[in-house]
Amino acid sequence: KAGVTQTPRYLIKTRGQQVTLSCSPISGHRSVSWYQQTPGQGLQFLFEYFSETQRNKGNFPGRFSGRQFSNSRSEMNVSTLELGDSALYLCASSPRQGFNGELFFGEGSRLTVL
Amino acid sequence: QQQVKQSPQSLIVQKGGISIINCAYENTAFDYFPWYQQFPGKGPALLIAIRPDVSEKKEGRFTISFNKSAKQFSLHIMDSQPGDSATYFCAASSTNAGKSTFGDGTTLTVKP
Numbered sequence: 001k002a003g004v005t006q007t008p009r010y011l012i013k014t015r016g017q018q019v020t021l022s023c024s025p026i027s028g029h030r031s032v033s034w035y036q037q038t039p040g041q042g043l044q045f046l047f048e049y050f051s052e053t054q055r056n057k058g059n060f061p062g063r064f065s066g067r068q069f070s071n072s073r074s075e076m077n078v079s080t081l082e083l084g085d086s087a088l089y090l091c092a093s094s095p096r097q098g099f100n101g102e103l104f105f106g107e108g109s110r111l112t113v114l
Numbered sequence: 115q116q117q118v119k120q121s122p123q124s125l126i127v128q129k130g131g132i133s134i135i136n137c138a139y140e141n142t143a144f145d146y147f148p149w150y151q152q153f154p155g156k157g158p159a160l161l162i163a164i165r166p167d168v169s170e171k172k173e174g175r176f177t178i179s180f181n182k183s184a185k186q187f188s189l190h191i192m193d194s195q196p197g198d199s200a201t202y203f204c205a206a207s208s209t210n211a212g213k214s215t216f217g218d219g220t221t222l223t224v225k226p
Binding site: 004031033035042043045048050055056058090092100101102103104105106107108 | 145146147148150155156157158159160163203205207209211212213214215216217218219
């Protein structure tokens with residue numbers, strides 16, 4: 001069974017640009033969550049989607065947004081990039097009918113903002 | 115407000131020794147407590163997890179001990195091996211809210 005796939009793995013952007021990250025969950029998983037990982041702040045929850053609906057959102061500014069498609073694939077977008085947005089963005093999927101407390105992470109998309 | 119406190123920040127253990135990582139949480143709404151292992155360049159991988167109605171869970175060399183009244187839980191790695199060298203994160207999950215709150219991580223180094 002294929003794991004969670006995230007693209008792109010690495011990207012470099014400049015301040016003010018926007019970026020879109022993609023995530024394909026494990027087959028059959030319908031819950032997709034996004035986390036930001038930085039050395040200073042650790043793993044911070046961004047949002048969780050289930051059946052194309054955002055069910056919960058973390059404490060991030062409105063520049064961070066996401067969506068989920070009918071095939072459970074998800075994208076997140078960051079607009080007007082800032083230097084502090086440099087981080088590893090992790091997507092995770094969860095089995096069964098929704099989030100059950102267990103997360104299966106992809107390898108992440110490492111974003112560098114110059 | 116940090117809801118999950120993890121200690122120590124780093125840990126060095128000799129091969130064959132026991133590694134112990136502790137976590138404490140505040141929110142009683144958490145209903146699932148997983149641990150994750152992360153190697154450099156990889157995403158965190160689910161290692162072992164426990165529900166709050168269980169005091170201990172063992173899987174191979176990994177054991178979670180859970181103290182509901184103290185709101186604390188810990189990971190014990192028995193017979194630690196150099197291949198266990200990684201960063202370990204505890205988490206407290208709220209299945210209703212659809213989110214997990216992570217500790218800051220513990221970098222474990224197992225010396226051969």
